[in-house]
Amino acid sequence: MNIGSKVATSEVGGTQAISRAVLLLRHVGVLGEASLSELVTLTALSKPTVRRMLLALMEAGLIGQDNHSKHYHLGVETYALGQMSNERWGIHQLSIDSLRHLAQISHDTTFLNVRQGFATLCLHREEGGHPIRTHVLKPGDRLPLAAGSAGLAILSALSDAEIDIALAGNRQTIGQSYASADIDGIHERIARTRRTGWALNPGLVFAGSWGIAAAIRNPRGEPVAALTVATLESRLQPEREAELGPLLLAEVKLLESALSKREHAGRSQVSASAQTTPAPGSTRKAPAKRAAKNSSL
Numbered sequence: 001m002n003i004g005s006k007v008a009t010s011e012v013g014g015t016q017a018i019s020r021a022v023l024l025l026r027h028v029g030v031l032g033e034a035s036l037s038e039l040v041t042l043t044a045l046s047k048p049t050v051r052r053m054l055l056a057l058m059e060a061g062l063i064g065q066d067n068h069s070k071h072y073h074l075g076v077e078t079y080a081l082g083q084m085s086n087e088r089w090g091i092h093q094l095s096i097d098s099l100r101h102l103a104q105i106s107h108d109t110t111f112l113n114v115r116q117g118f119a120t121l122c123l124h125r126e127e128g129g130h131p132i133r134t135h136v137l138k139p140g141d142r143l144p145l146a147a148g149s150a151g152l153a154i155l156s157a158l159s160d161a162e163i164d165i166a167l168a169g170n171r172q173t174i175g176q177s178y179a180s181a182d183i184d185g186i187h188e189r190i191a192r193t194r195r196t197g198w199a200l201n202p203g204l205v206f207a208g209s210w211g212i213a214a215a216i217r218n219p220r221g222e223p224v225a226a227l228t229v230a231t232l233e234s235r236l237q238p239e240r241e242a243e244l245g246p247l248l249l250a251e252v253k254l255l256e257s258a259l260s261k262r263e264h265a266g267r268s269q270v271s272a273s274a275q276t277t278p279a280p281g282s283t284r285k286a287p288a289k290r291a292a293k294n295s296s297l
Contacts, residue, residue: 025057105247108231108235156199
């Protein structure tokens with residue numbers, strides 16, 4: 001083998017190692033924390049390879065390990081990177097217009113929930129005009145992935161292997177605190193969600209409080225959040241579900257388009273900065289505009 005071939009082989013190996021490291025970081029980030037065996041299953045890599053890469057990521061501060069459970073979690077360096085990228089990539093700010101729009105036309109309460117490991121975290125609540133409201137969820141609240149319409153929407157967008165891991169991780173929590181969520185019937189609800197594109201929670205978490213949600217995927221197709229409309233049982237019967245579902249999907253499409261444009265713009269800026277000195281400040285792009293709607297549900 002000549003020198004050129006050796007260099008080419010080395011470059012291929014380096015690229016593969018980086019891709020595998022990024023894959024591990026994504027899985028750990030999505031799960032919140034993960035065991036070695038879970039990461040082996042999700043990545044389809046050998047246990048020695050996964051262990052070796054985790055050690056390298058730990059040395060860089062990108063991965064940490066719990067002293068008791070020995071599970072892996074994102075390291076402090078990822079937090080620092082996240083803080084730096086939050087202003088550019090934060091889905092919260094992008095979603096405000098959609099949340100207000102949905103609350104305005106539905107007159108019900110809308111939510112943005114993001115995925116955090118085996119749970120969803122409520123980031124934003126927007127009130128509609130209906131005088132009777134649901135007060136079961138507020139910003140900062142967490143629910144297991146299998147509980148609530150947002151959690152079901154995100155769960156249904158995962159692969160079957162990821163679903164099994166999430167359900168195994170949540171079974172005890174749901175059994176103790178959310179028994180009415182009926183985890184044993186979750187696969188039927190997942191199948192329904194995949195058919196319609198949105199998840200329906202018929203008061204399984206809190207009696208009388210119903211919700212409908214659709215998952216938001218990042219540019220790589222991974223479910224990272226969900227938009228939800230929550231209301232009373234009497235206001236979410238089949239006819240109204242058929243009206244709200246497509247509206248949710250339309251807003252999700254706008255958000256996913258905005259996320260994709262932001263990522264593309266960010267990559268373009270990074271590429272340009274390698275050749276030129278960027279001008280101070282940056283221009284922020286708003287989500288794509290929706291078609292005007294005058295209807296009220």
